[in-house]
Amino acid sequence: xxxxxxxxxxxASRAVQVGFLVALMGFWYFATAYWGVNRLLLPNPLNVWxxxxxVLGSGEYLPDLKVTLTEVAVAFAISCSTGVTLGYLISRSQxxxxxxxxxxxxxxxxxxxxxxxxxxxxxxxxxGSKIALGTTISFFPIVLNTIAGFGYVDRIFITAARSMGxxxxxxxxxxxxxAAFPVILTGLRIGFTVTLLSILGSETLxxxxxxxxxxxxxxxxxxxxxxxxxxxxxxxIAAFLxxxxxxxxxxxxxx
Amino acid sequence: MNRPLHLQKVLxxxxxLARLAVVVALFLLWEISARWWIDPSFLSPPSRVVAxxxxxxxxxxxPKALQITFWELAVAFAISVAAGLPxxxxxxxxxxxxRSLMPIILLLYGTPQVTILPLFILYFGxxxxxxxxxxxxxGIFPIIVTIVAGVQNIKPILMTAAHSMGAxxxxxxxxxxxxxxxxxxxxxxxxxxxxxxxxxxxxxxxVSSAGIGYFTQLFTQAFDPTKLLGLVxxxxxxxxxxxxxxxxxxxHFGRWRTD
Amino acid sequence: MTAGDAAIRIRDVSxxxxxxxxxxxxxxxxHTSLDIERGELLCLIGPSGCGKSTLxxxxxxxxxxxxxxVEVHGKPVRAPLPRDIAFVFQENALFPWCTIIENVKLGxxxxxxxxxxxxxRARKALEAVGLKDFMGHYPxxxxxGMRQRxxxxxxxxxxTGTLLMDEPFGALDExxxxxxxxxxxxxxxxxxxxxxFVTHSLGEAVFLADRVAVFSARPGRIKEIIEIDEPHxxxxxxxxxxxxxxxxxxxxxxxxxEIRKAVEQSATAVPQP
Numbered sequence: 001x002x003x004x005x006x007x008x009x010x011x012a013s014r015a016v017q018v019g020f021l022v023a024l025m026g027f028w029y030f031a032t033a034y035w036g037v038n039r040l041l042l043p044n045p046l047n048v049w050x051x052x053x054x055v056l057g058s059g060e061y062l063p064d065l066k067v068t069l070t071e072v073a074v075a076f077a078i079s080c081s082t083g084v085t086l087g088y089l090i091s092r093s094q095x096x097x098x099x100x101x102x103x104x105x106x107x108x109x110x111x112x113x114x115x116x117x118x119x120x121x122x123x124x125x126x127x128g129s130k131i132a133l134g135t136t137i138s139f140f141p142i143v144l145n146t147i148a149g150f151g152y153v154d155r156i157f158i159t160a161a162r163s164m165g166x167x168x169x170x171x172x173x174x175x176x177x178x179a180a181f182p183v184i185l186t187g188l189r190i191g192f193t194v195t196l197l198s199i200l201g202s203e204t205l206x207x208x209x210x211x212x213x214x215x216x217x218x219x220x221x222x223x224x225x226x227x228x229x230x231x232x233x234x235x236x237i238a239a240f241l242x243x244x245x246x247x248x249x250x251x252x253x254x255x
Numbered sequence: 256m257n258r259p260l261h262l263q264k265v266l267x268x269x270x271x272l273a274r275l276a277v278v279v280a281l282f283l284l285w286e287i288s289a290r291w292w293i294d295p296s297f298l299s300p301p302s303r304v305v306a307x308x309x310x311x312x313x314x315x316x317x318p319k320a321l322q323i324t325f326w327e328l329a330v331a332f333a334i335s336v337a338a339g340l341p342x343x344x345x346x347x348x349x350x351x352x353x354r355s356l357m358p359i360i361l362l363l364y365g366t367p368q369v370t371i372l373p374l375f376i377l378y379f380g381x382x383x384x385x386x387x388x389x390x391x392x393x394g395i396f397p398i399i400v401t402i403v404a405g406v407q408n409i410k411p412i413l414m415t416a417a418h419s420m421g422a423x424x425x426x427x428x429x430x431x432x433x434x435x436x437x438x439x440x441x442x443x444x445x446x447x448x449x450x451x452x453x454x455x456x457x458x459x460x461x462v463s464s465a466g467i468g469y470f471t472q473l474f475t476q477a478f479d480p481t482k483l484l485g486l487v488x489x490x491x492x493x494x495x496x497x498x499x500x501x502x503x504x505x506x507h508f509g510r511w512r513t514d
Numbered sequence: 515m516t517a518g519d520a521a522i523r524i525r526d527v528s529x530x531x532x533x534x535x536x537x538x539x540x541x542x543x544x545h546t547s548l549d550i551e552r553g554e555l556l557c558l559i560g561p562s563g564c565g566k567s568t569l570x571x572x573x574x575x576x577x578x579x580x581x582x583x584v585e586v587h588g589k590p591v592r593a594p595l596p597r598d599i600a601f602v603f604q605e606n607a608l609f610p611w612c613t614i615i616e617n618v619k620l621g622x623x624x625x626x627x628x629x630x631x632x633x634x635r636a637r638k639a640l641e642a643v644g645l646k647d648f649m650g651h652y653p654x655x656x657x658x659g660m661r662q663r664x665x666x667x668x669x670x671x672x673x674t675g676t677l678l679m680d681e682p683f684g685a686l687d688e689x690x691x692x693x694x695x696x697x698x699x700x701x702x703x704x705x706x707x708x709x710x711f712v713t714h715s716l717g718e719a720v721f722l723a724d725r726v727a728v729f730s731a732r733p734g735r736i737k738e739i740i741e742i743d744e745p746h747x748x749x750x751x752x753x754x755x756x757x758x759x760x761x762x763x764x765x766x767x768x769x770x771x772e773i774r775k776a777v778e779q780s781a782t783a784v785p786q787p
Contacts, residue, residue, distance in 0.1 A: 009350075009351060009354065010354070012351070012355070013351060013354040013355030014355075015355075016355035016356070017355055017358060017359060020359055041377060041378065095267055095270060095273075098270035098273075099270045099273045099274050099277060100274075100277070102274065103274055103277060103278070109449070109494075109495065109498050110491045110494055110495060111449075111452045111453055111456050111490075111491075111494050113453060113456050113457055113460065114456060114487050114490055114491055114494075115487070116460060117460065117471035117472070117474070117475050117483055117487065118480075118483060118484070118487060120475055121297060121475050121478070121480060121483060122297055122298070196367065197367050197369060200367055200369050200370060201369040201372075201457060204369055204370070204372055204373070204457075204461060205457070205460050205461050206460075211370075212369070212370065215370055215373055216373055218373075219373030219374075219376070219377060224377070227373065227374075231370050231371055231374075234367065234370045235366050235367065235370060238366070238367045238370075239365070239366070242365070410605075412603055412605045412606075412607045413607060413609060415576060415603070415607070416601065416603060416607040416609075417624060418576065418594055419574055419575075419576060419594050419596065419599075419600075419601040420594075420596050420600070420601075420620075420621045420624040420625055420672065421594055421595075421596025421597070421624045421625050421626070422624040423624075426623070426624055430609070430620055430623070430624075431609065434609070434611040434612070435611065437611070
């Protein structure tokens with residue numbers, strides 16, 4: 001394929017993407033403005049825009065945002081510290097890897113969302129149950145990636161470092177850590193994404209505060225336009241946080 | 256002094272045995288702490304959970320609720336595969352559609368869908384249709400994305416070889432792309448199953464009038480950890496079995512890759 | 515050699531990648547003409563990027579020349595001619611999801627061989643390369659050398675007049691390629707096939723070829739053609755003869771400067787993104 005054709009292809013595919021978004025918005029607008037779709041089911045996009053401006057302008061979202069972000073931060077901090085520490089300790093012995101890795105991977109295949117009712121029973125409807133769920137869900141990708149990172153460093157690097165007389169500390173600092181770092185970082189990124197998702201999810205399912213709770217509350221009050229505004233807000237926040245985490249990962253890997 | 260050393264050697268040679276020992280130890284810890292340390296209205300020991308399985312299944316509505324959940328999972332999975340496969344093929348096999356549509360699919364896949372769970376209930380009601388729809392919305396994207404990736408990572412030399420031997424377009428699809436894709440397809444189905452389980456269970460736990468979500472809420476409010484743990488274990492077992500079926504199929508059809 | 519005898523006739527063939535003026539533009543092969551006789555084994559040897567594989571792919575119809583044309587048995591080549599030409603590639607080009615015998619049969623399926631003929635022809639070809647005990651294995655279960663034997667069996671079973679081999683032993687270790695080369699010489703001496711064989715190995719070229727075409731560095735041209743007048747099948751002791759060393763040294767002399775030139779070219783070339 002020539003470069004010229006390639007460029008034309010790129011423009012055409014951009015056009016399809018823009019066309020898709022425009023058609024979607026157009027369809028939404030016409031459906032609500034002219035085709036008589038119930039406003040309680042699907043609000044007018046202009047209404048949603050008004051509501052969004054109101055939400056952002058009034059700062060009404062701040063308490064819920066604070067609750068959600070605090071839960072995410074606490075859960076992620078706990079799962080990072082425990083996941084990386086445990087993963088490192090397990091990775092020090094091939095025997096422990098053989099024992100624990102399949103166990104952890106098997107446990108991870110159970111939908112952990114099922115723990116939510118138990119956590120609500122143990123910790124109540126408040127922040128405790130959200131943090132517990134977020135920690136449980138993100139613990140697994142972090143610990144598994146840490147094991148994979150430290151446990152499967154190519155023997156040749158270790159042999160080479162030993163042959164040059166590296167001490168244990170030097171081995172960790174110059175061989176194990178740099179070799180494992182990208183894999184662990186991937187685990188942390190996945191862990192962050194699922195923490196965010198599970199916190200939002202558990203707030204939606206059973207909670208007293210937080211952005212997920214706010215959306216449910218608006219849905220029950222049938223304030224659909226405002227709910228759409230909040231959904232848009234949450235989607236943008238989630239996309240922003242995830243892209244920050246991804247770019248941190250990319251930048252760290254570029255070194 | 257001699258015995259523990261011997262035991263150590265046995266465990267070392269059989270990590271599976273050691274794994275089993277870890278699981279047993281965890282259950283023992285759970286049993287002991289639930290019996291003597293923790294308030295019985297929060298946690299009950301595994302022995303009691305198992306003993307009350309019979310009682311759980313006799314609770315009016317429970318068998319029906321499990322049946323409904325199972326059915327929702329099956330239908331959502333079937334729809335995800337039936338729709339995800341052709342979409343994945345259509346997007347993956349053409350350079351142009353891949354370039355133009357893939358970013359849209361990844362965008363949808365990347366949004367936290369749980370925030371629009373209330374919308375699903377608003378549109379599809381609190382019965383099975385909303386659970387199925389939410390399950391599909393979680394299951395279909397991993398299937399599409401995996402199939403697109405699978406169709407594309409065929410080694411070019413294999414296409415060249417088939418081409419050099421005079422294979423027609425259909426023959427290339429039938430003998431090269433299709434068999435190449437089968438393991439990927441099962442990998443996609445496995446991820447799809449994980450997604451469907453998450454979606455359906457999320458929707459069930461969110462709101463439900465006769466499904467398992469209703470009962471988890473009931474048992475939570477009644478501080479009945481025995482039945483709650485029993486129900487959760489049954490659901491976890493259901494999830495494990497469904498995951499395992501797809502995983503076995505994946506291994507079986509991907510034999511040529513590993514042996 | 516009279517022109518009418520040529521099985522493959524290459525006339526003024528060039529090949530360019532990209533468009534002139536582009537940063538990625540490459541003139542891989544420049545105005546090359548060559549006749550290859552029926553039943554001859556011709557080796558193409560030259561530095562990396564000299565266009566020898568490009569030429570092979572143009573003979574096989576996998577690439578279209580920018581200028582000039584290629585004829586096989588008097589027919590112009592515009593697309594693959596699976597009835598006349600079979601390929602053996604450098605990489606492992608067996609389908610990993612098919613067993614060895616299924617792989618061999620699949621070539622015949624593509625070529626349109628009747629079903630009843632496929633099985634006996636596949637068995638015969640696999641026996642010829644010494645793989646009859648491994649017909650039911652998957653490629654991943656075999657060593658690299660055995661996989662290349664299977665790829666050769668697949669090409670032989672197609673019963674084409676011409677065989678194009680693109681560094682078929684390139685990915686194998688020295689000892690395996692030595693044995694495979696000896697077996698290939700025996701195998702091919704019994705057939706009437708016209709063979710074009712791309713290689714990097716001087717020894718392999720001298721051992722196998724009737725003629726060796728030495729390419730210059732990019733833009734590739736045929737610098738010289740060396741005749742190896744030693745009857746087939748060649749015995750392993752040919753390698754130890756004074757004649758073998760003399761021919762090998764001649765090739766080395768011809769190639770050495772070109773390889774240096776090619777290495778310097780690639781060092782100054784724009785790095786690929």
